[in-house]
Amino acid sequence: MIDAALIHQCTDPQIEIAIIERFITEAGSDNPLSVTITAGDRIILPEPPRNADDAVRLIRRFVGQATVRVGITQYPAGYDVSDTTEISADLVDACQNIRMGSALFGKVYRIVAHARGEDGSDVFREAIAAWRTGMFQDAYVFGEADPGPVSGEENVSIEDSPKAMADSELDRTTPMSEQNFDPYAAGIRVDLSTLKGQENHE
Template sequence: MIDAALIHQCADPQIEIAIVERFIAEAGSDNPLSVTITSGDRIILPQVPQNADDAVRLIRRFAGQATVRVGLTQYPAGYGVSDAAQISVDLVDACQNIRMGSALFGKVYRIVAHARGEAGSSVFREALNAWRSGMFQDDYVFGLADPGPLSGEENVSMYPPEAIVDAEPDSTTLAPEQNHDPHAAGIRVDLSPLKDQGEP
């Protein structure tokens, strides 16, 4: 369990603390030195880092060759880095990782909220899916521009954890391999005019 005081101290100020706590609880790790490496559907299980230097060496080894997520927020190690040599121990410093991860998740949330024209629990869930996959509407979500706060809002507007409920993912968040049956679509034709014509 991550110390709540650490989150309060280090979280990006544009995001509600309760949301950062929920974000880390659902998408993060309890270990600041956590390095998760995936390549396609494969999970690579290297030796667990024993210190920050070990973690940085491991991140540099796989960055650019696989998807590498790091630290308490499972921050995407390759984001904003053109050379693996630029990767520093900041990624595995608990406070820095929370600061960077919460700021980047805030941007992802705003991207989703602007696309949906709303804020709230369903947007949080979709933003969490985008954070995990790195994709939103077929784009690399971390590389998209931050659209800024929603109209009339000073901060990222999210509901507290108790208002966020698990929901079935929207069709835009389904994995690409999940094809939809076109014959299963609901009928959207208004037949009321036909009914009126048939009446005497």
């Protein structure tokens, strides 16, 4: 469980803290060193990093070859990176990850909210789906321009209404339905820890 005080301290000021708290609950990780790697229909399972240096090496190894999500917000490690040397331990620092992840999710949320206009009841759910897949309306959502503040954003409810709870359960139990546009949708799991001995002989 992530400390609420840390979320309040580190969340980007352009997005409501309540939105980020629910975002981390539904799409994030409790482990700042979490590195999730997917390629095609596989989830790649290397040996979990024990510290920030291990995590950075693992991220650099797979960025550009697979989809790599990192840290508390499961931030897309390859976003806005032209060279793996640009990847730093900031990605697995709890506060920095929340700051970067909340800023990027805030942009995704605003993109979805602007597209949906006054019909904002499903904005959060669609923003979560876009975050997970990286796609919204057939476009790479992370690369889209930030449309700016949403008029009446404070009126968009993110409370756990019966419909929201049902949507949340659907999101957790049918992840593939949200990954229709994801070229790295999760499926078969591949444990790479058994290859460790082989790598040492290469």
